[in-house]
Each structure stands twice: as C-alpha cells, then as structure tokens.
Amino acid sequence: MSETPRKPVHLAVYDTYADWETGHTTAHLTQRGHTVRTVGLSAAQPVTTMGGVRIQPDLALADLRPEDSSLLILTGASLWDTGDELTPFAAKAREFLAAGVPVAAICGATAGLAREGLLDGRTHTSGASFYLAEQPGYGGAESYVEADAVTDGDLITAGPTEPVAFAREVFARLDVYKPDVLDAWYGLFHDSDPAAYPVLMAASAAGDA
Secondary structure, eight states: OOOOOOOOEEEEOOTTBOGGGSHHHHHHHHHTTOOEEEEESOSSSOEEOTTSOEEOOSEEGGGOOGGGOSEEEEOOBGGGGTOSTTHHHHHHHHHHHHTTOOEEEETHHHHHHHHTTTTTTSOBOOSOHHHHHTSTTOOOGGGBOOSSEEEETTEEEEOTTOHHHHHHHHHHHTTOSOHHHHHHHHHHHHHOOTTHHHHHHHHHHHTOO
16 A cells, blocks of 8 residues: 655745755755645745745745645745735744644744744744844743754744754654654754764665664
C-alpha cells in the first residue's frame, strides 16, 4: 500500500521578505522530500525580497486552506513594521492554529502574530521582548522567553538572528529527522561541530535520517 502523500509546506512571500531567515528551513525540507509552495497576497503579482530577488507566488493567500497544508511559514519583512498590509497573513495564521495546523513565524512575523493576539497564552520568543511589547493588542508578555527558538504546540517562533534554530524547530515539529540526526544537523549548521558530519553521512547512507 502506498503512503499518503505529504501535504505541502506553505511559505508566505511578500515585498521586503527577509531572504536569509528561511533558507535552511526550505532547502532541507525540500531535500527530505517535502514540497514547498509560496503564497502571496496575489498569485498574479510577483514580490521582491529584501535581497532584491523576485518571486512569483504559487498561489494566493485567499485560496490557501489549512487542510491542504502541513505548515505555514511566516518570514520577517520590513512591511510588518510599517503598516497593515501583511495583516491578512496573521489572520491566516489564526485559521491554521484553530485547525490544528502548525505555524512557524520568525522575526517581524512575530509582531504580526502579537497584534493578532496569537501569542497570548502561548510560550514564544522574538527578536526582543520590548519589540513585542510595543505591538498594540499584545497581551503575551508573561509567556515570552529568551530563547533562540520556541515551540509551543502548533506555534513556532524565533528571532531574526536564529534561522538555524528556527529550522531545527520546524524539522522537529514535522518529524523531518530522527532526534539524534536532528541534533547532529543542528550541531553542524549552528555550531560548526565536525563531529556531527559523520553522523549525518551515516544516516544518509543508511537511508534512515
């Protein structure tokens, strides 16, 4: 009997998207057999990242349903701090969490979730506690922790300087790697630990990473 196909991982893209924050996440998800699809406010309008890369979204946000996805990734962007243009993405995150589908937010996207009230009562982190404290509607100060990245149930959060820790939490949530292999992956990419390399090679050769 064939395995049930994996649902895609959806990556939100918008102008000023911070390119570096999700590179490890999407690259290694793809290498492990996951499909990554980009989601924009419109599928017809390309967006330009902070690094000047143009991306044509695969589908429009309005057409994205939680039941068709395994994870929604929200990246940082200057637009999170300059207006309400990205509010629909935070609202979509609310839909996902209500449906029990994970959401992973990094950098400025955490501010969008804060304004949506989605961090209240959930353990979370961001770039700095005072950054979230400035967001209207945020009532989650007691649940803020100083950490590279945090998972609380279906919600993953991280600050802008922790793309590797962010990826680690995503991989753990989606069971991308076995725990010992995930530790080795993090040791190699975060700590440049040479002892991690043979663990990853052995797992790859055995096909049981």
